[in-house]
Amino acid sequence: MEKLETNVKINDQFWKRYMDVVRNEVIPYQWEALNDRVPDAEPSHAIENFRIAAGESDGEFYGMVFQDSDVAKWLEAVAYLLETNRDPELERIADEVIELLGRAQQSDGYLNTYYTVKEPGKRWTNLRDNHELYCAGHLIEAAVAYFKATGKRRFLDIMCKYADYIDTVFGKGEHQIPGYDGHQEIELALLKLYEVTGNEKYLKLSQYFIDERGKQPHYFDTEKKARGETQPFWFNNDYRYHQAHVPIREQKQAVGHAVRALYMYTAMADLAAKTGDESLKEVCQTLWENVTKRQMYITGGVGSSVFGESFTFDFDLPNDTVYAETCASIALVFWARRMLELEMDGKYADVMERALYNGTISGMDLDGKKFFYVNPLEVWPKACERHDKRHVKPVRQKWFSCACCPPNLARLIASIGHYIYSQKPNTLFVHLYVGSEIHTEIDGRMVEVSQTTNYPWDGAVQLTISPESDCEFTLGLRVPGWCRRVELKINGEKVDMVPLVEKGYAYIKRIWRKGDQVELFFPMPIERIKAHPQVRANVGKVALQRGPIVYCLEEIDNGSNLPNIFLPRDVELQAYFDPELLGGVVVITGSAERVDESAWDGELYKPVEAPTYAVTFKAIPYYAWCNRESGEMIVWMNEK
């Protein structure tokens, strides 16, 4: 499967635009940022830290303890861009950075600028807080991507050397550290390294980290004692923060820091798929059900609390004091992708699609210049001054001193091609409907599939199947969960799709001939979505969704005090494509009732009916909100 990822070309209207923004705006800007050349911004110092570690520059380490990971995520995004479009100048810059990493690497393989420069001799003394293995993981991911994109081994060799060293350090052996990371990441990275090298050592090390986590005596206690630290851990003295409160196989509910959790679940799913570990698979499924049926926003956002950027408890999904970090939605995409490998079920692709078209890309403006860390579902800008909502920014910010989300989004968008297709013996799956071409080998023969669609605005999809010669195989076509009725034509002839569908995929087995045409049509009526009655925040409210796109109301279109707009139950809604708006989006309009504020005198409380008047409201895709001017926004409308 991995090989085929490198053979996907994107020509989709929707995603190509985002990839161009990443290529032309985000990546160049981030490079300037990493090199401290952005005026009026706090310096990143990330490249300079590597120079200092390499002995090529004087000065002190500066930045977060995980500053190295910014360079890693940048390199990974660059690799994905090169994968689809070789760019000699960009590649030259990346090669230079990689050489710098090589020079900063210690002779034993260790590669971390914080400890090398700032606390030499203290390596691995604070796994709980200090992100060494996390940074290693991001560098490994970048190295794997770069090798697959360019075929160059240099970065991969550097990281194998580091991974080999880490493998000697951690484990249950006599002189080994029986610990694991405070921020999960290396687990999923080692599995990628295993995939590309075939070296089982990396799989075993990933497995060790996963299996060891949360066992007693607790390693975080052991190392804390060794550090002579006495104060309780800040997260209510609870290792739920790192999902290390109990062993992984005993975890039934998503808890703690959402990104940590989801990176770990991603690794678990991948490991279970690679090893056939049934008990681990079950844990993944249990946690999946908990996250997606109890703790996920309709946008694919996760993490309901700023405290610990964390999951809270079932059905606690406030729209305004939300966290829903961009990175958490990205991690949800990673996890969903791995769950599909573990079990082919459309429910995983549904969540992947939900997060991709809503809660991830909402993190960036349409120009790739500003970013949300937190993705709220309801904003009253004035209320963002409240102490308990200060984490919710009413407008996207230029960059962050903790710059985790922007480069993470860059690498996701640049690698969108990895999420569209996958392959099992004799079956090619289509998970996402994205204008693209794939060249892959099925049963020994090269097959080209090209996909044309105007998704997500229109549910018509045309697939052209072109094997090098006639070839029997199965096409597994996802039927989106939001789709109530689907039409299928093969070479112009209607085919009843219903009997072909199993767990969200239609399986079409036949001898495919060069140029065979598969036409799909997923009608996209406007849907009025209700939340589970236990979600107290959304009682009496409705959200609008069309296809995979979740909608919102903005003040610029609808005036202020958006909660005062009531959507009658029986009103008809219209959708139309506006090519001029927000880069071209489908807009939803309809009539609604609005409380007449002018009819209300000065009293705060009165025993009256609030008179309403008819208005036409306008909803836009959630991901595109806050691209015009600052103002109120709501996803969940009141219903009447």
Place this chain on the structure above:
Amino acid sequence: MEKLETNVKINDQFWKRYMDVVRNEVIPYQWEALNDRVPDAEPSHAIENFRIAAGESDGEFYGMVFQDSDVAKWLEAVAYLLETNRDPELERIADEVIELLGRAQQSDGYLNTYYTVKEPGKRWTNLRDNHELYCAGHLIEAAVAYFKATGKRRFLDIMCKYADYIDTVFGKGEHQIPGYDGHQEIELALLKLYEVTGNEKYLKLSQYFIDERGKQPHYFDTEKKARGETQPFWFNNDYRYHQAHVPIREQKQAVGHAVRALYMYTAMADLAAKTGDESLKEVCQTLWENVTKRQMYITGGVGSSVFGESFTFDFDLPNDTVYAETCASIALVFWARRMLELEMDGKYADVMERALYNGTISGMDLDGKKFFYVNPLEVWPKACERHDKRHVKPVRQKWFSCACCPPNLARLIASIGHYIYSQKPNTLFVHLYVGSEIHTEIDGRMVEVSQTTNYPWDGAVQLTISPESDCEFTLGLRVPGWCRRVELKINGEKVDMVPLVEKGYAYIKRIWRKGDQVELFFPMPIERIKAHPQVRANVGKVALQRGPIVYCLEEIDNGSNLPNIFLPRDVELQAYFDPELLGGVVVITGSAERVDESAWDGELYKPVEAPTYAVTFKAIPYYAWCNRESGEMIVWMNEK
């Protein structure tokens, strides 16, 4: 007017019970607490601090910097109890405490255990944070109350000596401190001291504190610099916290710490009434409109944010992340009472009544054993574990390490007689309908008025007017703002009240004869109250009120997930008195629709109508919530 307060006897069903609870439970318990004799509770040390300051005990100061005020509030409450019922044993204990205070007083009059014991020589160096003048104010209030209740001068003399000393310390003179208090309180206390002593010095000093506040150069900056302090003030570096950001006469909006604000407004209103200062009166009116028409919960709670226990901004009234400190509602009662002196308008009495019957007494359980500091309007106990709602306790707490609310509530309840009547030349006003007797002098003749009512459960009130001889004067009877239609009978004959009413009071001028009967009937239909459309938290919701009582739904009566109960617009509601419930309350019931959770499968989001079924709901008075078992509670119900 003050003299007549001491002549009010309470025989009201509702308030007598509360006074007995204060007398028999709160005051004895608090005395044990002040003396560190409550098992399993953090010691108060408040009495011990005075012993140490008096040189009669060894040891260190312990407690908050304002620990002395706990003793003061206890003494003040005791004074009010003695006012209505002399109790030699209680009076003996109080006298002993007063003697102790006398011995702790320094030779120059200074009396503060924190500075005397812990930081001698540092007096008045941190007015912004350290509550010296605040504690002085509470002690003065207690001394005035004790003098008026018992006629004993000892405590009053102690506090006059302290006030005289303070008067030498503060001011614009050459060797004086041009500062003022960080927690307003002494301003209102000095006005009480002026009232009872007639010494204008105290009025002038109060006026000085009020006029000086917020002027530039800012005294808090000056003293901060003198302390060598460099860090910004924790409340966003903003003296709005103490309402000292601009001079008082420039303040148009209630900001900052709610109790500080309302104690100050109380003093301002009193000062304006005593001096006839029209510009100060206008400021009071402007702030009153802002608080009561923009920033007040329907319960009379104020303060929308835990950060700084503060006001936030207009219409920001979240029900669940609310603050609404018990003390702030108490302070609102103080302020309303003073506003009535400034301008006889029923709107002030309406707010006073709203706070008295709802947001103040909700702070205590029916037994006087447990207390709320924060009075939420919506509680989902599980959500109180969220970091941003940890200040909202789902159950009342035993006592607090910062024990401001319980003794404050004790002194309010013990002095309820002060809020019922007031007097202007030849006019006797009735503000509250509370079973009571008043003996007062009108136009040189003694008049006795006795009031019989079953208020707040029933709007029938009977007044018997008994002058010692026939006597012409005006009776000013408040017509509650919630009352749409009122019936009046004098000596059994119907009188049209409408033409008699001006600004919420019906003025009945006649020659009163011994035994004249005035019968009032205020019908109490159940009212469905809507909030101003700008209150986003209450859009689409309705609260139930009957008479002055605001209702709520509790989980114990209605099951869990209360937001899922929808009240149809046209449904009829019933009210009945249940003598067995919660000490005897009127209950409201009716039929409503409830979302059928069992009809919902596991999905979080679905394009469906949520089916509902009919239920009978039961609402109880808000003040009495959480007296049976812990669970959910809502004031604002969803409407259908």
